Amino acid sequence: MEVMWAVGQLGAVWLAVVLGLVMLPSALGISLGISEAYMWVLVKTLEWATIRLQKGAKKLQPQMPRTPTANGIIERDETPMEKEITLLHRADFEFSHIFYFCRKGFEAIVEDEVTQRFSSEELLSWNLLTRTNVNFHYISLRLTVVWVIGVIVRYCFLLPLRFTLAAIGITSMIVGTTAVGQLPNGSVKNYLSEVVHLTCSRILVRALSGTIHYHNKENRPQKGGICVANHTSPIDAIILTNDGCYAMVGQVHGGLMGIIQRATVKACPHVWFERSEIKDRHLVTKRLREHVADKSKLPILIFPEGTCINNTSVMMFKKGSFEIGGTIYPVAIKYDPQFGDAFWNSSKYNIVSYLLRIMTSWAIVCNVWYLPPMVRKEDEDAVQFANRVRSAIARQGGLTELPWDGGLKRAKVKDTFKEEQQKNYSKMLVRNGSVG
Amino acid sequence: VGVPRGSAPVTALLSLAVTSEQIEHLHRRFKQLSQDQLTIRKENFDSIPDLEFNPIRGKIVHAFFDKRNLRQESDGLADEINFEDFLTIMSYFRPIEMNMDEEQLDRFRKEKLKFLFHMYDSDHDGKITLQEYRNVVEELLSGNPHLEKESARSIADGAMMEAASICVGQMGPDQVYEGITFEDFLKMWQGIDIETKMHVRFLNVDTIAHCY
Numbered sequence: 001m002e003v004m005w006a007v008g009q010l011g012a013v014w015l016a017v018v019l020g021l022v023m024l025p026s027a028l029g030i031s032l033g034i035s036e037a038y039m040w041v042l043v044k045t046l047e048w049a050t051i052r053l054q055k056g057a058k059k060l061q062p063q064m065p066r067t068p069t070a071n072g073i074i075e076r077d078e079t080p081m082e083k084e085i086t087l088l089h090r091a092d093f094e095f096s097h098i099f100y101f102c103r104k105g106f107e108a109i110v111e112d113e114v115t116q117r118f119s120s121e122e123l124l125s126w127n128l129l130t131r132t133n134v135n136f137h138y139i140s141l142r143l144t145v146v147w148v149i150g151v152i153v154r155y156c157f158l159l160p161l162r163f164t165l166a167a168i169g170i171t172s173m174i175v176g177t178t179a180v181g182q183l184p185n186g187s188v189k190n191y192l193s194e195v196v197h198l199t200c201s202r203i204l205v206r207a208l209s210g211t212i213h214y215h216n217k218e219n220r221p222q223k224g225g226i227c228v229a230n231h232t233s234p235i236d237a238i239i240l241t242n243d244g245c246y247a248m249v250g251q252v253h254g255g256l257m258g259i260i261q262r263a264t265v266k267a268c269p270h271v272w273f274e275r276s277e278i279k280d281r282h283l284v285t286k287r288l289r290e291h292v293a294d295k296s297k298l299p300i301l302i303f304p305e306g307t308c309i310n311n312t313s314v315m316m317f318k319k320g321s322f323e324i325g326g327t328i329y330p331v332a333i334k335y336d337p338q339f340g341d342a343f344w345n346s347s348k349y350n351i352v353s354y355l356l357r358i359m360t361s362w363a364i365v366c367n368v369w370y371l372p373p374m375v376r377k378e379d380e381d382a383v384q385f386a387n388r389v390r391s392a393i394a395r396q397g398g399l400t401e402l403p404w405d406g407g408l409k410r411a412k413v414k415d416t417f418k419e420e421q422q423k424n425y426s427k428m429l430v431r432n433g434s435v436g
Numbered sequence: 437v438g439v440p441r442g443s444a445p446v447t448a449l450l451s452l453a454v455t456s457e458q459i460e461h462l463h464r465r466f467k468q469l470s471q472d473q474l475t476i477r478k479e480n481f482d483s484i485p486d487l488e489f490n491p492i493r494g495k496i497v498h499a500f501f502d503k504r505n506l507r508q509e510s511d512g513l514a515d516e517i518n519f520e521d522f523l524t525i526m527s528y529f530r531p532i533e534m535n536m537d538e539e540q541l542d543r544f545r546k547e548k549l550k551f552l553f554h555m556y557d558s559d560h561d562g563k564i565t566l567q568e569y570r571n572v573v574e575e576l577l578s579g580n581p582h583l584e585k586e587s588a589r590s591i592a593d594g595a596m597m598e599a600a601s602i603c604v605g606q607m608g609p610d611q612v613y614e615g616i617t618f619e620d621f622l623k624m625w626q627g628i629d630i631e632t633k634m635h636v637r638f639l640n641v642d643t644i645a646h647c648y
Binding site: 097098099101102103104105106107108109110111112119404 | 462465468469481484485486487490491492493496526529552555556572576630
């Protein structure tokens with residue numbers, strides 16, 4: 001009896017703390033500075049760990065020449081094909097052409113720029129998480145002790161806390177939006193729906209220990225527009241809704257996700273498609289066009305890559321989103337992998353293990369840049385417009401641009417691409433007068 | 437990490453300035469290609485988009501399974517290769533090191549040229565015949581539908597004649613040039629610096645991170 005009463009008291013205190021320190025500030029949109037203090041401690045610890053690792057590494061390999069790497073592990077010779085082949089040219093067609101393609105082939109086998117985008121970015125220095133400890137070996141006792149403390153803090157303290165917050169966040173979202181959904185349509189309903197969405201987003205961001213820096217807030221997406229961003233993980237949506245309200249676009253799911261979708265659509269006009277509707281591209285475009293045409297509706301949020309990429313590059317944007325019309329508001333999201341890897345490798349982890357990994361990382365730190373709005377020009381078609389938007393996003397976020405389709409995660413290269421390249425090569429051969 | 441230690445090619449590589457770090461990189465790549473199996477088959481190379489563009493893709497993949505390249509006594513093709521074999525093939529593309537002497541350089545060069553020779557000599561008889569050479573040229577030009585077979589053949593024939601003139605000198609009207617042997621092949625490449633064209637160089641990764 002006594003024990004139960006004590007446990008009840010503890011539970012009540014816990015809830016009161018959570019309410020006071022998290023929910024109230026979320027609702028009011030203010031910060032108490034707890035996250036900032038945590039981040040400061042974290043940064044100091046990681047700096048110390050890096051210095052120790054460097055010292056240790058120096059002892060193991062004293063004379064290796066060091067060069068910083070940008071995006072790969074092998075040195076690529078960027079001489080264009082024509083130059084390189086003519087360099088070896090002695091007479092007509094030579095064995096030399098084989099060299100060029102042989103080397104390119106081997107480079108591709110050792111490391112190709114596409115497949116590496118579908119696995120997590122490699123860190124330059126260990127961040128005291130077991131999962132990123134690929135290259136780094138035992139250095140010192142102190143480092144190991146810090147690592148053990150880190151494990152305890154993350155799994156025994158942070159994980160339950162974050163889990164509680166996430167549960168509260170999701171429940172409030174469902175309850176809140178259902179409640180607001182009962183009201184008649186009008187400005188009061190819209191205002192309350194915004195409040196509910198923002199509050200729940202903020203709680204969820206705190207549940208991930210997220211530190212987000214928003215840049216250029218004056219370019220924030222307006223009503224009746226379309227917001228496009230690069231896609232790294234399912235939490236991208238939460239990152240963006242932390243700072244504004246959007247109308248989500250997506251497929252109807254079952255389970256918990258389905259419940260959330262059904263509740264939120266009562267309060268705010270999100271666009272959810274049935275599985276069968278998604279296949280009909282015209283239907284999709286029509287519905288989105290109607291939404292955009294209504295200037296009082298919230299901006300749509302779309303991720304044109306179609307799949308999660310590992311945040312080092314931006315892949316091909318599908319042109320469908322750019323055929324709808326209206327103003328496009330590009331947004332670039334760049335995560336800092338040092339504190340936690342946000343990339344969802346859907347072929348390796350399912351959503352539950354992914355969320356568990358996120359909740360046991362140090363934090364999610366990212367930068368969000370709002371870019372100035374873009375409109376399709378008269379002489380541009382949807383594909384060119386998509387590429388223009390993509391370049392802007394890649395440039396701002398410091399990501400590389402790849403012309404490849406994110407669908408390559410699961411499919412093979414289209415034959416048309418291959419033929420293009422082979423044509424180039426044979427054209428060049430014939431031009432060099434090697435025929436006859 | 438699971439890299440097999442103590443096996444001959446691995447230790448040979450380890451002693452020749454390929455760092456254990458690079459071997460680990462290659463091992464990760466191997467696991468990616470093999471989808472966490474212990475061996476790779478030809479089909480596993482299909483998952484590399486960059487390779488699809490390469491006109492001699494077939495020959496390159498073939499080279500990985502060619503038993504002559506795998507330094508095995510037997511001939512023919514292997515069905516699957518393990519990580520050791522993968523490293524053996526990769527070693528043909530080692531860059532030159534500063535401290536190599538004449539003899540080592542010569543052996544190095546011969547190895548690379550032998551690899552190339554095997555790529556041409558598809559029937560494993562030790563000679564590159566006109567037909568084999570034509571095959572390679574056709575493959576290189578296979579992407580362009582506008583280039584007729586005739587042009588490909590004339591390119592090949594011209595090159596074979598050049599090779600013959602280097603190796604055999606002036607041929608009589610009734611002499612038939614059977615094919616390029618490995619010695620002839622070496623002669624053709626005398627004086628041309630191929631070592632710097634046929635290598636893949638690793639970057640050294642710095643452990644200095646961004647300190648905030």
